[in-house]
Amino acid sequence: MKYILEGFFEAFKLILSCDTEVYQIIGFSLLVSMTSTIISSIIGIPIGFFTGLHNFKFKDYYSRILFTMMGLPPVVIGLLVALFLARRGPLGSFQLMYTPIAMIIAQTILVTPIITGNIFNYTKEHGPIIYEVSKTLGCEFWQRVIFLFQEMRIIIFIGMAQGFGRAISEVGAIMIVGGNIKGHTRVMTTFIAMNNSMGNYGISIAMGIVLLTISFFLNTLMYRLIERDIK
Amino acid sequence: MNLTICKLTKYYNNQLVFKNIDMIMEAGNVYGLKGDNGSGKSTLFRIIAGLEKQTFGEVLYNKKKFDNTVQRKITYMHQKPYMMKKTVFKNILYPLTIRNKIDEKDIKKTYKIMEELDLYKFKDKKAWNLSGGEMQKVSLARAIIFEPEILLMDEPTAHMDKKTVETIEKMVIKRQRKNKMLTAIITHDTKSLDRLFDRVYYL
Numbered sequence: 001m002k003y004i005l006e007g008f009f010e011a012f013k014l015i016l017s018c019d020t021e022v023y024q025i026i027g028f029s030l031l032v033s034m035t036s037t038i039i040s041s042i043i044g045i046p047i048g049f050f051t052g053l054h055n056f057k058f059k060d061y062y063s064r065i066l067f068t069m070m071g072l073p074p075v076v077i078g079l080l081v082a083l084f085l086a087r088r089g090p091l092g093s094f095q096l097m098y099t100p101i102a103m104i105i106a107q108t109i110l111v112t113p114i115i116t117g118n119i120f121n122y123t124k125e126h127g128p129i130i131y132e133v134s135k136t137l138g139c140e141f142w143q144r145v146i147f148l149f150q151e152m153r154i155i156i157f158i159g160m161a162q163g164f165g166r167a168i169s170e171v172g173a174i175m176i177v178g179g180n181i182k183g184h185t186r187v188m189t190t191f192i193a194m195n196n197s198m199g200n201y202g203i204s205i206a207m208g209i210v211l212l213t214i215s216f217f218l219n220t221l222m223y224r225l226i227e228r229d230i231k
Numbered sequence: 232m233n234l235t236i237c238k239l240t241k242y243y244n245n246q247l248v249f250k251n252i253d254m255i256m257e258a259g260n261v262y263g264l265k266g267d268n269g270s271g272k273s274t275l276f277r278i279i280a281g282l283e284k285q286t287f288g289e290v291l292y293n294k295k296k297f298d299n300t301v302q303r304k305i306t307y308m309h310q311k312p313y314m315m316k317k318t319v320f321k322n323i324l325y326p327l328t329i330r331n332k333i334d335e336k337d338i339k340k341t342y343k344i345m346e347e348l349d350l351y352k353f354k355d356k357k358a359w360n361l362s363g364g365e366m367q368k369v370s371l372a373r374a375i376i377f378e379p380e381i382l383l384m385d386e387p388t389a390h391m392d393k394k395t396v397e398t399i400e401k402m403v404i405k406r407q408r409k410n411k412m413l414t415a416i417i418t419h420d421t422k423s424l425d426r427l428f429d430r431v432y433y434l
Contacts, residue, residue: 132282133313137326138303138377151316229316 010202036107044115052123078176118159266434
């Protein structure tokens with residue numbers, strides 16, 4: 001028990017000491033996860049809208065595959081991306097393995113189904129009425145698209161927040177494709193995993209606290225927005 | 232202005248909803264549409280509003296086929312009103328904001344319509360927090376604020392109290408006289424809205 005308490009004490013000391021390496025890792029983690037969330041949103045939101053609004057053959061199968069992909073294990077994604085990006089892989093000539101780009105690619109693959117699935121699910125239920133109302137009020141095509149975005153802004157934000165939460169907290173994919181290289185591809189989760197295996201609990205706890213704080217702020221923001229739209 | 236429906240037929244997954252419907256509706260009149268459940272009343276309105284495609288037949292506006300400009304002159308009020316994630320005032324103003332730049336005249340017009348429908352006291356309230364009757368009134372205000380030529384109402388008074396029905400009736404009559412709007416209403420309620428109709432069609 002004593003070493004856990006000592007770990008917490010050390011953690012707070014580290015956070016308050018403005019350690020450059022710690023803050024660099026936090027900044028880099030946020031950058032990678034935010035970039036992949038933005039790319040995933042650009043891909044996932046329109047796909048979610050389109051597939052949710054339209055009826056097509058095999059829609060049932062599509063939704064089953066999509067929901068399965070929402071829970072894909074990060075290590076599997078890391079492995080797949082690594083197979084493609086490795087020197088002998090089909091995209092090996094780009095030399096992307098163990099770079100931040102490889103990490104962004106892996107996280108984008110991880111996050112896109114989460115955002116698409118959220119949007120698809122909500123659009124399937126509520127999209128048709130929203131779309132019809134916009135049409136009967138006289139909206140042109142682009143006005144209808146904006147109308148959909150406005151009416152579904154909360155679910156879009158929830159999807160993005162969930163995606164970001166998944167990206168920032170995963171360790172498997174980025175460990176495989178990023179390699180946890182100091183000053184280059186090291187992020188909060190790989191840093192925690194590495195220090196834990198080395199017995200440096202204090203610094204691991206410090207990073208864990210930062211991760212939890214980010215998650216807390218994200219959830220608070222999400223809750224506030226939902227509350228504002230409900231009450 | 233007139234709306235002509237020629238030999239309109241609708242199938243859903245090879246199942247017949249209605250067949251060879253012919254109707255002529257003219258501006259300045261209120262039409263009632265009645266029929267059993269599942270007879271296709273709402274489907275007919277949805278086809279006129281451009282929300283669904285017919286299997287066969289035509290809907291003509293002044294004897295011409297519908298285009299985008301005509302579609303913007305038609306509005307359809309759903310049976311269960313959908314309230315946008317905005318205040319009552321912004322919900323009602325919305326159709327004007329997508330048509331032109333809002334000026335003082337539009338704001339006054341919105342306030343006036345809200346007063347007429349007894350909605351002014353809710354102007355800053357979030358529309359989705361209103362009661363069913365109030366939402367239906369917001370839906371009506373939002374539908375008529377841009378002065379459509381054709382107003383289609385799908386059971387607007389279902390489960391409404393007497394006062395709300397009277398307010399909606401008054402508003403329809405007023406618009407009818409002022410704008411010479413073509414109004415078509417689906418109703419099961421034989422007592423309340425019947426006196427509004429110039430003609431009733433049965434499906």
